[in-house]
Amino acid sequence: MTTKNILVFGEVEKGRLAPITKELLGGARRLSDQVGAGVNLLVAGALSGESLQDAAEFGTDIIYHATDPGYGEFSSDAYSFLAVELCKKIDPVLCLMGQTDLGRDIAPRIAARLGAGLCMDCVEVRFDPAQNIFVQTRPAFGGKALAEFSSPAGKLQVNTIRAKSMEPAATQAGRKSELMEIKEGPDPSAIKTKLVSVKVLETDGIKLEEAKIIVAGGGGLGSAEGFTIIKELADALGGVIGATRVPVDENWVPLSIEIGQTGKIVSPDLYIAIGISGAAQHITGMVSSKKIVAINKDPDANIFKISDLGLVADYKTVVPVLIEKIKESAR
Amino acid sequence: MEIIVCIKPVLDPDLPPAKFTVDGKKNEVIPPEGVPFVMSPYDALAVEAALRIKEAQGGKITVLTQGTKYAEEIMRKALAMGADEGVILSDPAFEDSDGFGTAHVLAQTVKKIGKFDLILCGRQAADWDAGVVGSLIAEYLNIPVVIRAKSIEVLDGVLKIERISTNGSEVFELGLPALVTLSSEMGQVRIPSGWGIISAAKKQVPKWGATDIGTDPSQTGAAAAVNRLVKLYVPVYERKCEMVTGKDPAEAAARLTEKILAIKP
Ligand SMILES: Cc1cc2nc3c(=O)[nH]c(=O)nc-3n(C[C@H](O)[C@H](O)[C@H](O)COP(=O)(O)OP(=O)(O)OC[C@H]3O[C@@H](n4cnc5c(N)ncnc54)[C@H](O)[C@@H]3O)c2cc1C
Numbered sequence: 040m041t042t043k044n045i046l047v048f049g050e051v052e053k054g055r056l057a058p059i060t061k062e063l064l065g066g067a068r069r070l071s072d073q074v075g076a077g078v079n080l081l082v083a084g085a086l087s088g089e090s091l092q093d094a095a096e097f098g099t100d101i102i103y104h105a106t107d108p109g110y111g112e113f114s115s116d117a118y119s120f121l122a123v124e125l126c127k128k129i130d131p132v133l134c135l136m137g138q139t140d141l142g143r144d145i146a147p148r149i150a151a152r153l154g155a156g157l158c159m160d161c162v163e164v165r166f167d168p169a170q171n172i173f174v175q176t177r178p179a180f181g182g183k184a185l186a187e188f189s190s191p192a193g194k195l196q197v198n199t200i201r202a203k204s205m206e207p208a209a210t211q212a213g214r215k216s217e218l219m220e221i222k223e224g225p226d227p228s229a230i231k232t233k234l235v236s237v238k239v240l241e242t243d244g245i246k247l248e249e250a251k252i253i254v255a256g257g258g259g260l261g262s263a264e265g266f267t268i269i270k271e272l273a274d275a276l277g278g279v280i281g282a283t284r285v286p287v288d289e290n291w292v293p294l295s296i297e298i299g300q301t302g303k304i305v306s307p308d309l310y311i312a313i314g315i316s317g318a319a320q321h322i323t324g325m326v327s328s329k330k331i332v333a334i335n336k337d338p339d340a341n342i343f344k345i346s347d348l349g350l351v352a353d354y355k356t357v358v359p360v361l362i363e364k365i366k367e368s369a370r
Numbered sequence: 371m372e373i374i375v376c377i378k379p380v381l382d383p384d385l386p387p388a389k390f391t392v393d394g395k396k397n398e399v400i401p402p403e404g405v406p407f408v409m410s411p412y413d414a415l416a417v418e419a420a421l422r423i424k425e426a427q428g429g430k431i432t433v434l435t436q437g438t439k440y441a442e443e444i445m446r447k448a449l450a451m452g453a454d455e456g457v458i459l460s461d462p463a464f465e466d467s468d469g470f471g472t473a474h475v476l477a478q479t480v481k482k483i484g485k486f487d488l489i490l491c492g493r494q495a496a497d498w499d500a501g502v503v504g505s506l507i508a509e510y511l512n513i514p515v516v517i518r519a520k521s522i523e524v525l526d527g528v529l530k531i532e533r534i535s536t537n538g539s540e541v542f543e544l545g546l547p548a549l550v551t552l553s554s555e556m557g558q559v560r561i562p563s564g565w566g567i568i569s570a571a572k573k574q575v576p577k578w579g580a581t582d583i584g585t586d587p588s589q590t591g592a593a594a595a596v597n598r599l600v601k602l603y604v605p606v607y608e609r610k611c612e613m614v615t616g617k618d619p620a621e622a623a624a625r626l627t628e629k630i631l632a633i634k635p
Contacts, residue, residue: 115515140535144517147469147502151509156596157469159500175597178605179498180399181383183390186498187601194596231514232544235530240538251635276634284554294555295537300499301554303536308635319387326607330633332626333611341387346611347633350626352619360623361630368631 043076044101046131048122049094050141054087058249059137059202061097066164066205067135068098070173073166076132079103080216081125083110083118095216098208102216103129107224113141116232117225119148125221126153126195133173134197135164142199155195158188162204173198181300182323202248202304203327240295245279247296252278252309255298255325258285259314259335259354266292268358269313275365281305283321299324313354317342334358371429371524373420374483376476376491376503377413377448379440382406383496390604397602399497407440409447411559412492415552418559419522420490421452427524430454432483436464436475442575449570450562457483461579466592473506475590478583480511488529489549493518504551514544520555 045067049060060080067078077100082090086104094102105121122145126134134149136142138160150157158164158175162185165174171192178201179186190196247253254273256266266280273280281298282291298305299321310328315321317333317340325331326345333346336353343349350357381401391400401407409417420431433448435441436459445456459475467475480486489508494501501517508515516531520539523530524546531542534555562570580587588594614629616622 115517143501144505147505148509148515150502151470151473151506157500157502158597159502174600179602180381180390181496181499183385183387183604184392184399184602185605186599188597189600190597196597231548232516232542234540235543236541237535238538238540276630288554294534301493309630309633311630318384319390320383322607331609332630334626343611343613345607345609347609348626348629349611349613350622351613352622356619357623357626360620361627364624364627365631368627 043074044079044129044131045071045074045076045133045135046079046081046126046129048134048136048141048145049080049082050137050139051082051084051086051090054085054090056090056093056097057137059139059200061093061207062203062205063135063137063200064094064097064099065208066200067133068208070133070164070166073168074132077101079129079131081105081122083121084112091218095214096210096212098214099216102218103221104218105221107222109224112234114230114232114234115144115148116230119145119152120225120229121221122149123152131195133164134195136197136199138199138201146197146199150197153195153197155197156190158190158196158198160201161198162201164198164200178300178323181320183319203306240293247279247281247298247303248305250279250305251307252276253281253305253307253328254278254311254313255281255283255315256286256313257283257315259316260286260291261314263291265314265354268355272311272358272362272365275362275369276309278307278309283315283318312342312346313358315342316340317345371423371427371488372486373423373429373431374480374486374489375413375416375420375431375433375448375453376489376507377417377433377435377444378410378492378495379407379435379437379444380410380495380497382408383411392602392604394603397599399602407443409444410492410496412494412496412552412554414492414559415554415556416490416492417448417451417453419519419552419556421560423488423522423524424452432456434459434476434479436460436472438465445575446570447562449573449575450566451560452566456573456575458575458577459583460577463580463585463587463591466595467590468595468597469500469502469506470596471590471594473503473510475583475585476503477507477510478585479578480507482578482583487546489547491549491551493551493553501551504549508549511549514548515550516542516544516548517551518553519550520553522550
């Protein structure tokens with residue numbers, strides 16, 4: 040007999056639970072209280088005592104920790120195998136993952152193997168007690184639309200969740216969870232791809248997803264030099280730079296700072312968009328920012344529709360003034 | 371190399387939000403008059419990737435698309451780019467399939483074709499953006515899969531794939547046959563030549579239905595969809611934008627700075 044449960048596939052970053060995992064645990068905790076289920080967390084690879092404590096305090100009931108070296112680094116094949124085996128054993132009603140490298144990769148694979156329902160990139164999962172089903176909301180058409188799906192009752196749902204769409208639960212200091220070790224490694228026949236190298240584009244300082252202030256540039260900056268200018272503005276404000284897809288495609292900036300549907304999802308306190316038109320695929324990744332400021336030479340640019348403050352100007356003439364004034368104010 | 375590429379027609383993703391409307395009763399997008407459907411841009415990258423492999427080491431490219439509307443148009447485009455053959459999967463039974471249903475149709479088609487080394491798909495269709503069909507086909511065929519590739523090399527029957535990840539990239543090696551989905555970091559997609567367009571127009575493109583490929587009727591079509599669309603709507607994100615002005619750009623910029631400093635965390 041297994042007890043009714045929601046399973047979160049967790050991720051670890053630098054030895055601690057990743058922000059997305061805390062968000063998922065928050066969402067899972069709220070759903071589990073409505074559904075009457077426990078919250079289980081699956082994590083693979085090296086794990087610090089702190090992240091075990093994090094997991095407990097953020098609402099986990101049982102932590103399944105896969106310790107075999109075969110799970111030491113991310114492998115779509117191995118992690119799919121792991122998730123499927125655990126789901127067969129503990130029979131969750133809902134399996135949540137982030138819309139991350141991991142979730143994008145393994146969610147469809149485990150759903151196929153378990154005959155589960157699948158919904159990717161959800162911004163909301165709620166429980167409908169009348170029908171005893173989960174209802175998912177997700178963006179579609181590059182963020183131009185939102186779509187709501189209902190899932191069949193009594194069937195496992197595998198859902199990936201967009202960053203920053205679930206609130207982490209309030210931590211309960213000293214809360215305890217049960218730790219179960221999964222000692223078995225992956226079935227060797229399940230491993231069909233071999234990771235040969237990893238390239239990490241290190242960001243200096245604050246991570247884009249965690250920054251409080253982002254100064255983002257678009258195609259309107261015209262060149263890599265344009266990004267040197269907005270970097271100075273970001274530095275003056277104590278923020279970081281981001282970009283739309285155009286500067287990434289043009290190789291002015293690395294892919295790691297792309298914001299939007301196919302890039303990062305951000306929600307800072309202040310987002311300054313410079314030379315950005317406001318395409319749906321970009322907006323979907325930043326629209327939940329607390330305050331949005333836009334500088335664009337086109338008064339009809341779509342970005343102004345979603346901004347709190349706007350300035351119609353050539354960025355080259357106004358951004359240097361902004362930098363100077365901000366530096367002045369800091370003195 | 372026998373390469374199979376799966377492509378899908380989508381409403382042009384560059385359609386400005388102002389022209390995007392939804393029929394709230396039918397939960398369907400209303401395609402604006404005169405706006406053509408296009409090959410999903412990521413699928414065009416898959417065609418491009420197949421052509422590059424073929425140019426490097428020879429082979430044959432077969433393109434598959436499932437659908438009734440616009441399937442012919444995008445198939446001609448893929449053939450004009452240089453693909454050798456195409457098959458359109460068209461059957462009322464396939465309509466409104468979800469990702470599982472679509473992957474079932476495509477996997478059955480691949481089985482019927484029989485001989486293949488590599489299947490290429492876009493990382494996601496630029497309409498529903500789920501990004502699952504490639505992985506599901508790989509599962510149904512029990513072959514290795516790598517998603518979001520930016521480059522593909524084939525060396526002595528081993529695939530070497532560099533794929534993008536959130537913080538950089540990763541390189542994988544895998545054997546054939548395999549399935550790979552392509553991301554936009556792969557580069558530019560070629561424009562069909564005049565000659566390409568002419569020779570594509572002459573090619574016969576067979577249409578296969580459920581009985582041709584032996585799909586399981588309980589797995590395709592709207593009735594088989596596991597999760598059901600219950601509501602489709604256009605979200606309203608609009609804010610009231612205060613436009614900052616001044617007698618010249620410098621003054622406007624100074625004013626904007628004050629306002630930014632006032633809201634800065
Ligand atoms: C399937 C798909 C997925 C996508 N995913 C993403 C994604 O994740 N993220 C993303 O960003 N995009 C994405 N895109 C691309 C997206 O559709 C847009 O093409 C892109 O966001 C446009 O970037 P932009 O606004 O910087 O550039 P442009 O559209 O080129 O706009 C430039 C803007 O700068 C202004 N400008 C020009 N010169 C100046 C100047 N001197 N001073 C001030 N303003 C100036 C112009 O008025 C214009 O508004 C995706 C597209 C597709 C089809």
